Amino acid sequence: MTSVPQKTIKAAITAVGGFVPDDILTNFDLEKMVDTSDEWIMSRTGIKERRILKDPSKGTSFLAIEAARDVLSKTDTAPEEIDMLILATITPDMKVAATAAKVATDIGAINAFAFDLQAACSGFLYSMSLAAAKIESGHCNKVLVVGADKMSSIVDYSDRTTCIIFGDGAGAVLMEVSSNSYGWEDDFFRSSGVGQDYLHVKAGGSLFPTSSYTLAKGWESIYQDGKTVFKYAVSEMAAATQKVLERNKLDPEMVDYVIAHQANKRILDATQTRANLNKKKFLTNIEHYGNTTAATLPLLMRDFENQFKIGDKLLFTAFGGGFTWGSALYTWAY
Ligand SMILES: CC(C)(COP(=O)(O)OP(=O)(O)OC[C@H]1O[C@@H](n2cnc3c(N)ncnc32)[C@H](O)[C@@H]1OP(=O)(O)O)[C@@H](O)C(=O)NCCC(=O)NCCS
Structure with missing residues (x-):
């Protein structure tokens, strides 16, 4: 699209x-x-x-x-x-x-x-x-x-x-x-299988069914190559947000809030700098919950819902295992 x-x-x-x-x-x-x-x-x-x-x-x-x-x-x-x-x-x-x-x-x-x-x-x-x-x-x-x-x-x-x-x-x-x-305006998503090597739970699926070998290897637990994940997360979240803003003819300043996946505060800071987004508009609650994977975006909205006003422009972005990533533009409707 x-x-x-x-x-x-x-x-x-x-x-x-x-x-x-x-x-x-x-x-x-x-x-x-x-x-x-x-x-x-x-x-x-x-x-x-x-x-x-x-x-x-x-x-x-x-x-x-x-x-x-x-x-x-x-x-x-x-x-x-x-x-x-x-x-x-x-x-x-x-x-x-x-x-x-x-x-x-x-x-x-x-x-x-x-x-x-x-x-x-x-x-x-x-x-x-x-x-x-x-x-x-x-x-x-x-x-x-x-x-x-x-x-x-x-x-x-x-x-x-x-x-x-x-x-x-x-x-x-x-x-x-x-x-x-108001409501859902636009989104942009991509994925890349290169991520399989860098962020995964290796065993328990069809490739490596659970066995005494996989258990001994610790393959049932989450593994990540932190530095590589960090690099991809920043560049792809920044690029996806820019894509959505450009396509909708919005300057970064016209965004009221950025609702970004709470992976890590340094990833958020680096994404904000790279995408030229205003730091004050980045909402965070990672300090209290850590990275809750699929739950970070809705928990962020729950915690800051009282601040949102009808017509506010929210820019979502996320990055995760796979790799998977994307961004969406949303106008708050109540
Ligand atoms: C995981 C992460 C915090 C590690 O930070 P980093 O600056 O890359 O640290 P490194 O991996 O280079 O490790 C630096 C040193 O700290 C050590 N270290 C790692 N974890 C540590 C910890 N919890 N406490 C203390 N030292 C630690 C390492 O062993 C390494 O020591 P060495 O230099 O003696 O080998 C960082 O890579 C990161 O945030 N990655 C993204 C993770 C993420 O968000 N994943 C979810 C994506 S959806």
Whole structure:
């Protein structure tokens, strides 16, 4: 797609919600677990603490259901009115049986079709784009988009290069036909398989099914080549935001808020500089939650929702495993 789509129906976010577990894992806790320090973690990532779902009997669906219920409690929408539910996640409850189906059933969305979408940290942005397209095409009136990850289930807490980064959480939005001229404006997405080598959970899929060998190798945990991921994330998020702004004839100054995937504070700073975006417009909450993968964007919207005014221009951007990335332009509709 090279031009800005002309829309007769627009899709708008009409409610935002989220959920994080109560248990907090601070940098000081991590100092006791691996060879690291609060000062190192803060200076390299901007993260002070993360939330962890400690209850081993609860999976990602628990987080997603709480977030979905939070959204519904803020609207007049009954769960039966939901037409589609997308759950962005890389940590489904089980490999087979879409976690989204369980979420939909548990919240009473009996008329929805539901599926999981795996695009790692870009999953929520991809999902919102699909939801918008389904609404714009007239196929759906109301879509629940949830981003949830129990990252602690795939983190090796003896690996200091990854355990400092990730946290558990969930966020969700209700999207429906806009009642005004505001809503989803445009988006730009790309992906590249080169990322497979640099950010992955190697085992547990069809290529390397779980075995005593994969377990011994630690291939069930998340691995990243931090420096390479950092470099790609900055250049692709900056390029994607510039593409969307240019195509919509907007100067960076005309953006009211940048809602960027909370990967790492230094990635956010470098993206902002490279894309010539105003630092003050970059919203952040990474200090408190770390990188919650599919949940960062909706949790950011939840935390800053009170600041948004109707007509505000929001610029979304995300980057994640795959690699996957993109940017979207959105006008706040309430
Ligand atoms: C992971 C990351 C914080 C590491 O920072 P970095 O500046 O690249 O650090 P390096 O990997 O070069 O490591 C520098 C040194 O710090 C050490 N180190 C790594 N993790 C450490 C930790 N938690 N505490 C203390 N030292 C640590 C390394 O072992 C290395 O030591 P050495 O020089 O003796 O080999 C950084 O690469 C990053 O943020 N990458 C992007 C990660 C990300 O956002 N992923 C999700 C994308 S969606």
